[in-house]
Amino acid sequence: MIRHLFTLIWNRKRSNFLLMAEILLSFFVLFVVSVLLVNNYYNYRQPMGFTSDNVWEFNINPGQDTINRKETLRRLVQELKATPGVAAVTWTSNTPFSFSNNNTDEYRYKDKGAPQTEIFDTDDDMVKVLGLNVVAGRWYDSRDDASSRHTIVVNQRFADEMFGQESAVGKVLTNDKHDEEWQIVGVVEAFRSGSDFASNDPTIFIRRALQDTARMSNTEQATLLVRVQPGSAAVLEQQLVRKIKAVTKGWDANVNTLAENRKDKLKFVMTPLIALGLVGLFLIINVALGLFGVLWYNINQRKAEIGLRRALGATGNAISRQFLGEMLVVTTLGVAGGLLLAVQFPLLGVFGLATPVYFMAMLLATVLVFTLTAICALQPSRIAAAIQPAVSLREE
Amino acid sequence: MENMLTQTAARPLPTGAPLTATSQPVIHLRDIEKVYQTKTIETVALNRVNLTINKGEFVSIMGPSGCGKSTLLSIIGLLDEPTSGVIELDGRPVQSYSDKELAYLRNQKIGFVFQSYHLINDLSVLDNVELPLLYRAGVGGKERRERAYAALDKVGLSARTNHFPSQLSGGQRQRVAIARALAGRPEIILADEPTGNLDSVMGEEIMDLLLGLNQQEGTTIVMVTHDEQQAHKTQRLIRFFDGSQVS
Numbered sequence: 216m217i218r219h220l221f222t223l224i225w226n227r228k229r230s231n232f233l234l235m236a237e238i239l240l241s242f243f244v245l246f247v248v249s250v251l252l253v254n255n256y257y258n259y260r261q262p263m264g265f266t267s268d269n270v271w272e273f274n275i276n277p278g279q280d281t282i283n284r285k286e287t288l289r290r291l292v293q294e295l296k297a298t299p300g301v302a303a304v305t306w307t308s309n310t311p312f313s314f315s316n317n318n319t320d321e322y323r324y325k326d327k328g329a330p331q332t333e334i335f336d337t338d339d340d341m342v343k344v345l346g347l348n349v350v351a352g353r354w355y356d357s358r359d360d361a362s363s364r365h366t367i368v369v370n371q372r373f374a375d376e377m378f379g380q381e382s383a384v385g386k387v388l389t390n391d392k393h394d395e396e397w398q399i400v401g402v403v404e405a406f407r408s409g410s411d412f413a414s415n416d417p418t419i420f421i422r423r424a425l426q427d428t429a430r431m432s433n434t435e436q437a438t439l440l441v442r443v444q445p446g447s448a449a450v451l452e453q454q455l456v457r458k459i460k461a462v463t464k465g466w467d468a469n470v471n472t473l474a475e476n477r478k479d480k481l482k483f484v485m486t487p488l489i490a491l492g493l494v495g496l497f498l499i500i501n502v503a504l505g506l507f508g509v510l511w512y513n514i515n516q517r518k519a520e521i522g523l524r525r526a527l528g529a530t531g532n533a534i535s536r537q538f539l540g541e542m543l544v545v546t547t548l549g550v551a552g553g554l555l556l557a558v559q560f561p562l563l564g565v566f567g568l569a570t571p572v573y574f575m576a577m578l579l580a581t582v583l584v585f586t587l588t589a590i591c592a593l594q595p596s597r598i599a600a601a602i603q604p605a606v607s608l609r610e611e
Numbered sequence: 612m613e614n615m616l617t618q619t620a621a622r623p624l625p626t627g628a629p630l631t632a633t634s635q636p637v638i639h640l641r642d643i644e645k646v647y648q649t650k651t652i653e654t655v656a657l658n659r660v661n662l663t664i665n666k667g668e669f670v671s672i673m674g675p676s677g678c679g680k681s682t683l684l685s686i687i688g689l690l691d692e693p694t695s696g697v698i699e700l701d702g703r704p705v706q707s708y709s710d711k712e713l714a715y716l717r718n719q720k721i722g723f724v725f726q727s728y729h730l731i732n733d734l735s736v737l738d739n740v741e742l743p744l745l746y747r748a749g750v751g752g753k754e755r756r757e758r759a760y761a762a763l764d765k766v767g768l769s770a771r772t773n774h775f776p777s778q779l780s781g782g783q784r785q786r787v788a789i790a791r792a793l794a795g796r797p798e799i800i801l802a803d804e805p806t807g808n809l810d811s812v813m814g815e816e817i818m819d820l821l822l823g824l825n826q827q828e829g830t831t832i833v834m835v836t837h838d839e840q841q842a843h844k845t846q847r848l849i850r851f852f853d854g855s856q857v858s
Contacts (some may be wrong), residue, residue: 217737218752219745226733523729526690527795528718528746530711605682605691608729 220540230513231545237509238549239556241340241502242584246557248495249576249583255412255488257572264415265311265345267473269302269447269561272310273439275459276467286435291462295441298458300451302442303343308423310438311345311408312476314483322388322397322419329388333408333416336423342403344442347604352384352401355422364396366422370406373417374399388610397421410480412488414568440473464547491589499583507591514538514595521599522607531600538596539589546588620763636702637799637831638664638687643696645682645854656682657693658854666798669825669832671842674851680835681803683851687833688721688801689713718746722792724821726804728784730776735764736787737772743795762790766820782813789820801822806841818844 224231275291277284295304309317312459322329332517341347342354350371359366364387388397392541397419405415443451452470459468512520521534529537554577561573599607612639645657656679664670664687672680685691686698689705699703700716708716723729730739740759744750750758763769766786776784785805792800802821806814807857824830834845842848850858 216745219741222738223733519729520731522690523731524742524746525714526688526717526723526729527743527791528714530714532710533714533746603691605685608690608725 216537216540218542219242220537224541224544234509234513234545235549235552237505238546238584238588239552241506241587242550242553242580243556244498244502245580245583246499246553246576248491250560250568250572251491253575253579254414254566254568254572257569257575258407258412258414261407261415262348262405263407263411264403265347265408267311267345267477269443269445270344270473271441271452271455272471272473272476273437273441273444273455273459274469275437275439275463276473277437277463287463287466291437291459292439294458294462295439295455298451298455300444300447300453302444303340304442305340305344305440306338306423307341307438307440308334309408310440310476311406311473312410312480313408314480316409318416321390323388324377324388324391327377329373330417332373333406333418335408335418335420337420338424339422339442341420344440348404349401350404351382352399356421359400359422360424362398364398366400367397368401368403368420370403370415370418371397372405372415373419374402376417410484411477412481412484415521440527451466499587502584503587503591506587510542510591511587511595514592514599518531518602518607520595520597521602522604522609525600525604526608531597534600535593535596539592542588542592543585546585550584553580553584614677619721635666636663637666637668637700638662638833639697639699639702640683640687641697641699643683643686643693643698645679645686645691646694648855655854657686660696660854660856662849662856664833666831666832667825667829668847669822669845670834670847670849671845672833672835672849672851673837673839674857675843678851679854680851684801684803684833684835688723690723714746718743718795720798722797722800724785724788724792724800724802724805726778726807728781728788728808730784730787730791732776735772736768736774736776736779739787740791740794742791747795758794758796759790762794763787765793766790779820780813781809782816785809785813785817789817793824797830799831799833802832804835804837806836806838814838814841846849 275288277287292304293305295301309315313520317334318331319334320329320331322332335341339354339356342349346352349368351374352368354368355366367388369383377383378386383402386399388399389395401422406418407413408418409416440493441455456470458467459466465529524534524537525531543603557573557580561570640660640662644655645660647654647656658679660679660683662683663849672683674680682691686693689698689700692706700720705713705716707762730846731742733741737756737759738760739757744755744758760769761770763772768783768786768790771779771783771787776787779787785808789805800821805815805821809817821832821834822844825832832845834841836842848855848858
């Protein structure tokens with residue numbers, strides 16, 4: 216029967232070619248949709264690299280007050296650190312789940328340029344506040360006060376892309392003009408700061424101390440992240456706000472929790488994802504309807520053949536199996552063509568996503584196409600096989 | 612039963628025909644009715660048909676178009692279900708048979724020859740002839756080939772095995788259809804106007820083939836035909852009119 220199936224498919228190569236082309240295109244559409252969905256899921260499953268629970272974000276705006284701004288901030292940080300219930304305080308140029316970002320590709324190592332890299336200017340306590348997981352070297356601290364270079368910590372993704380298998384710790388980066396240098400002292404596991412679905416983009420944390428006049432202007436606004444003891448409530452929040460008012464003498468300050476920011480950002484990124492999911496669903500339905508129509512037409516064209524086969528001793532199930540078998544062979548050929556195209560994506564680095572994402576998407580698209588074709592072939596062939604053979608034979 | 616036997620009484624055998632027919636009934640129809648029903652019209656295709664066909668008989672069925680001949684053949688061949696009545700094959704009623712059992716009977720016992728050949732155009736002559744054996748358990752690829760070649764040899768088409776139906780004449784196509792029926796070595800061949808689409812010479816050829824099968828192999832043949840001359844070559848002629856058996 217298998218030889219018979221292949222003979223039939225080969226002898227009908229012209230009409231099967233069109234069906235194969237339809238399946239190949241369907242596979243490709245499903246593959247692209249799957250890449251986008253799988254990529255988001257893949258990112259979601261990756262470690263965030265930090266913990267956002269019990270971290271509060273204070274945005275402090277000095278307004279027109281430009282006198283002693285750095286001094287006031289230094290005192291404020293010290294006061295906050297000394298408050299009971301506060302575990303750690305850090306001063307940072309940007310925070311996780313922020314709607315803005317700062318990135319550059321100015322860094323170079325020898326002749327190699329860095330990828331587009333997220334930049335965070337932070338102080339020594341960032342590691343404590345966000346619970347960053349240092350996997351090589353160390354986080355920067357007062358030992359780096361005397362360093363003639365900027366001290367930085369990178370994430371593993373940056374290290375992998377810049378140095379491959381080599382250790383990143385101790386490496387010195389420079390810029391195009393070679394007028395500044397950055398020394399890597401440590402590597403953190405990951406830092407997915409965008410959202411739960413964001414990728415672990417290459418990231419650099421640059422040490423910035425309040426006394427660092429080179430990197431701290433007098434007009435800068437301050438963002439503080441404060442890790443509080445678990446269970447700290449509104450009382451502590453009011454206490455901290457009062458302290459800020461007292462130290463800064465009237466600067467504006469507002470407070471959010473990182474958990475709230477995470478939820479807000481999630482809502483923001485979920486909207487296009489839901490839209491994408493709906494578009495994906497719409498495409499899948501379209502593909503299913505297209506395939507169903509083509510297969511329904513094909514099988515209807517072959518009603519007399521079905522009647523003949525029934526007359527010669529085929530059971531209804533044998534007819535269904537035959538059509539299903541034919542479709543699976545044609546689908547396999549169409550999918551094989553689609554896979555040949557799809558495999559070019561990771562090879563050529565299209566979209567720049569992780570390789571497992573492409574392979575998962577290929578698997579998903581393959582399963583979807585096979586399921587769709589099986590359903591679309593089985594139903595019409597079952598209906599056709601259920602007709603009395605005499606009726607099918609009259610269809611010719 | 613007596614009435615039925617009277618109605619279908621055998622005519623004398625044509626000259627030269629061997630006595631292959633026996634009195635052992637192989638097909639027995641009792642009070643068969645077939646009614647096609649639409650929302651507005653009810654058409655009686657067969658009206659209380661009683662018929663017995665004995666093993667080795669060559670029976671022809673004649674009647675004007677639309678009188679129910681092909682419907683009767685479809686019902687005998689288990690391709691269609693009667694609205695009422697009983698069909699017995701080898702003394703066993705088949706109404707209660709499952710789809711699988713009916714398929715088995717069609718495959719093992721019955722061979723079909725259709726007016727419009729019903730060959731699959733995308734399969735070669737050889738593959739077409741092999742078809743009934745594909746659905747027969749225990750027949751391997753080699754045996755299938757051998758039996759298909761033998762059947763094609765019998766109908767004089769062994770030189771056309773790799774041709775496709777579209778490359779053959781009408782008579783050749785019908786011979787392929789007969790070879791397909793023969794490959795399964797059925798006890799019964801049901802032929803629905805097998806010469807209807809052929810010229811007289813080709814028609815004679817096919818008729819001779821069927822007569823040879825009946826006389827040499829003892830195959831029971833039921834043939835629907837419009838050709839009086841051919842009908843008279845068979846052992847028994849049954850006439851139909853408006854769904855009823857009239858002689």
